[in-house]
Amino acid sequence: MSTTGPAGRRWLAAALSALVALALTLLPTAPPAVAATLYGHDVSWPQCSSAQGGYGLPMPPTSTQFVVVGLTRGLAFTENPCLASQVSWTRTHATPAHAYAMATFPTAAQLGAYGDDGPWRATTRAARLSNVGYAEAQYAVASLARVGWRPPVVWIDVEPRPAQPWPTANAAQQRENRYVIEGLMRGLRDAGYSYGLYSYTSGWNDITAGWRLPGVPVWATAGRLDYPDEALDRCTQPSFSGGRVYLSQWYDDTRDYDRTCGTYAFTPLAVPPSSMTGGLGDLDGDWRNDVLAREAATGRLWLYRGTGTGGWSGRVQVGTGWGGMDVMDTAGDVDGDGRVDVLAVDAASGALWLYRGTGTGGIGARTQVGRGWGVMDAVVGPGDVTGDGRVDLLAREAATGRLWLYPGDGAGGWRARQQVGPGWGVMDLLVAPGDLDGDGAADLLARHAGTGDLWLYPGTGSGGFRAAVRVGNGWGVMDAVVGAGDVNGDRTADLLARRPSGELWLYPGNGTGGWLAPSRVGHGWQVMDALA
Numbered sequence: 266m267s268t269t270g271p272a273g274r275r276w277l278a279a280a281l282s283a284l285v286a287l288a289l290t291l292l293p294t295a296p297p298a299v300a301a302t303l304y305g306h307d308v309s310w311p312q313c314s315s316a317q318g319g320y321g322l323p324m325p326p327t328s329t330q331f332v333v334v335g336l337t338r339g340l341a342f343t344e345n346p347c348l349a350s351q352v353s354w355t356r357t358h359a360t361p362a363h364a365y366a367m368a369t370f371p372t373a374a375q376l377g378a379y380g381d382d383g384p385w386r387a388t389t390r391a392a393r394l395s396n397v398g399y400a401e402a403q404y405a406v407a408s409l410a411r412v413g414w415r416p417p418v419v420w421i422d423v424e425p426r427p428a429q430p431w432p433t434a435n436a437a438q439q440r441e442n443r444y445v446i447e448g449l450m451r452g453l454r455d456a457g458y459s460y461g462l463y464s465y466t467s468g469w470n471d472i473t474a475g476w477r478l479p480g481v482p483v484w485a486t487a488g489r490l491d492y493p494d495e496a497l498d499r500c501t502q503p504s505f506s507g508g509r510v511y512l513s514q515w516y517d518d519t520r521d522y523d524r525t526c527g528t529y530a531f532t533p534l535a536v537p538p539s540s541m542t543g544g545l546g547d548l549d550g551d552w553r554n555d556v557l558a559r560e561a562a563t564g565r566l567w568l569y570r571g572t573g574t575g576g577w578s579g580r581v582q583v584g585t586g587w588g589g590m591d592v593m594d595t596a597g598d599v600d601g602d603g604r605v606d607v608l609a610v611d612a613a614s615g616a617l618w619l620y621r622g623t624g625t626g627g628i629g630a631r632t633q634v635g636r637g638w639g640v641m642d643a644v645v646g647p648g649d650v651t652g653d654g655r656v657d658l659l660a661r662e663a664a665t666g667r668l669w670l671y672p673g674d675g676a677g678g679w680r681a682r683q684q685v686g687p688g689w690g691v692m693d694l695l696v697a698p699g700d701l702d703g704d705g706a707a708d709l710l711a712r713h714a715g716t717g718d719l720w721l722y723p724g725t726g727s728g729g730f731r732a733a734v735r736v737g738n739g740w741g742v743m744d745a746v747v748g749a750g751d752v753n754g755d756r757t758a759d760l761l762a763r764r765p766s767g768e769l770w771l772y773p774g775n776g777t778g779g780w781l782a783p784s785r786v787g788h789g790w791q792v793m794d795a796l797a
Contacts, residue, residue, distance in 0.1 A: 300530040307365065307514065307521045309335025313347040322519060324354055331361045331531045333420065333484075333512075333523060336408045340429050341369035341401040349412045361531050365420035365463060365484075366405035368449050370431045370442060371397040384451065384552065384573065384754070389776060391444050391756035398448020399455075406456045417533035419453050420484050421446065423464045423472060431472045439474040440705050444756065446473065450481075451552045459534045462506055463514075469505040477654030479507040479675065480603010482534050484523075486514040500526030507601070507654070507675070545597040545648055545656075545699060546571075546750045546797075548605050549626035554750040556761065557583075557595060557607065561794035564588025568626055575753035575771050576786055583628050587795075589613060591639070594697070594797045596646025597656035599634075600677035607797070608634075608646060608658065615639025619677055634678055640664065647697035648707040651728040659685070659695070659709065666690025670728060683728065691715065698748030699758040700724075702778035710736075710748065710760075717741025721778050736778055747796045752786075767791030 306325035313319025318338070325332060334351050337343050345351070355362040371379070376397055381387040383396025409415060423446060425431060432438035453460045461482030469475065483506060485499040499513035511529045515522050525531055546554040553573035558580075559566050566584035569577045587593070593609035600606060604624035610617055617635030620628045638644070642663035650657040655675040661668050668689045671679040689695075693714035701708045706726035711733075712719050719737035722730040740746070745763040752759040753773050760772040760780065769787035772780040790796075 300525070300528045303330040303525045303531055305329050305331035305333070305360075305523045305525075305531075307333035307335065307523055308351055309365075310338045310345045310347070312351065313345070317346040319347065324351075325520065327358055329358075329360060331363070331523070331525075333363045333365055334416075335365050335367075335422075336405045336419075337367045339367060340426060341367050341371075342375065342404050344404075344408050348408060352412050352414045362416055363418040363420060363531075364405075364409065364414075364416040365422050366401070366449070367422045367426070368398070368401065368446050369426060369429050370445055372429065383448065384455070385448075386574070386753060386755040388755045389757055391441070391776075392754070394441055394444040395448035395451075395756060398445040398450075399452040400448075401445075402449045402452025402456065406453070406458070417459060418461060418482075419458045420461050420463045421449050421453070423462060424468045425471065433471045436474060436705055439472065442472050443474075443476050446476075454536055454552075459536045461511065461534060462508065464505050466505040473506075475505075475654065477507045477675075478603070479601040480598065481506065481508045483508040483510045484512040484514065485510050486516075488515065489517065490515050496522075496524060500524075545605065545646060545697070545748075546595050548595065548622055550604070550624045553754070554752055555626075556747065556749055557593070557797040558790070558793040559587050559590075559593070559795040560792055561588075562792065566628070567793075570626065571749075571752060573754040575773070575784065581626060583626065590795075592641070592644045593795055594644060594646045596658065597648055599646075599656055599673060601655075601675045608644065610638045610641065610644060612639070617644075632677060643695045645695050645697040645709075647709060647724075648699055650707050650724055652706070652726040657707075659697070661689050661692075661695060663690075672728070685729065692720075694746055696746050696748045696760070698760060698774075699750050701748075701758045701774055703757070703776040708778075710746070712740050712746070723778070734778065737780075745793075745796050761786070761796070763790050763793075763796065765791065 306329050311320045311322045315321050332355050335345050379397045379400035380393030383399040385392035385395045387393050431442050463484040465486050483504040485504055487495040487499050496513045496515045500510050504510045510526050512523050548555045553571040555571045556569040564587045566587045567580045568583045569580045572578050590609040591612035596606055596608045604622040606622045607620040615638050616633050617638040618631045619634045620631045623629050641660040643661040645659050647659050648656055651672050655673040657673045658671040666689045667687050668685040670683045670685050674680055692711040694712040696710040698710050702723050706724035708724045709722040717740050718735050719740045720733040721736045722733050743762040744765050747761040749761050757774040757776040759774045762770050767788055767790045769790045770783045771786045772783045775781050
């Protein structure tokens, strides 16, 4: 064939195109771009002049690639005296910057000043401590407003403070510390700020008893370096709280040094989507516990958003086709992403499904996490029964009445199951209320089928339950009972119970295993055949 005519030129062009395509397929593929490690510094009041109350330490070199600026003068409810000039320095040098704020356990005066004002009902000490933490966040946000700065991230600094120490003598005090820290998290979230946690393992363990918060970003300090790669190790080792490490720090007598971890490029972080200590039912991430209800006639699943004061702000449909599920329950953060998840058993196949929560009220993709669960006639997500910071599962075997504990692995699965006890077939209702008696361990409620008595099985915190205590009679008149966590905003676990007439009643927990006077919080709920 001649290559000089039109047909020949078309043939030649096609051949050359094919050769180029073949050559391209034989070239080595370039690896994906990876964000380069950035090196920066953190500064606060020690960089202020002595006249301002600081130590006159130097600001970072102009070559620094990012800066984290402290908002406080070492304690909450104080302000970095040269905050404005330090923020101005980052702007003058066009340096990316985050902020950090100290978390502090309140003095008696601070508890009196701030404990009654906040999003939680100040009828319990737990609620008042949470309100103080919220006020600490508001103070930090006000400092930002005064200097006209809105950083993409505000880190919460949790470490021992000799001037105002955290109480750490026992588990009850460590639990109170967590209330303060969570109040700070909620205050930043409500103000629209992304946040993370700064600490180190021994300090975090002393203050919070090793509180696991896998959905919350981490800035981990290596302290004074013992070996050259210690700061890098903080990037790759499991963090103090289980969250992903984004920044690591080390320091000497002159400066604090920081580096980014992995592929993090000092960009804004996603706001953690859900509350951590408020209970198992905060599906939309607003620190108010919610309720799921399945409509019997249609199989539609509805989310009733809690107001945090004992009512509902409205409902939204979050699923269809749920009529085929035999049992379902909200189970807390099963897969370790910081969002509340839902578990359900398929009536036809006996498959156990994990529905991952979106953290904003939706139900995401599901994953099968078990088979053969059709032999169970009750499945509840009680929270952390074993005391390892991971949520667990309880299931009753229909044929034998045996109750089984499935310890969670924190990643969406279960470790080897353990028998909790026999003889549970006499109970016609199992309810996971959270910590009903206020000792920090997850409890279990059960209703006796023959008598209608309600029994509390206090959790030991290590995988078992102590001797049962009768906490009510006449509960046979209820056709559904749900442990929805703290519904009325006082930081104690509550119960919801429905009468056959469709009336829904709130039984506010008193924090010691009993209830205050109930109140009706809804009607028309008889159209629902499952609540969680």
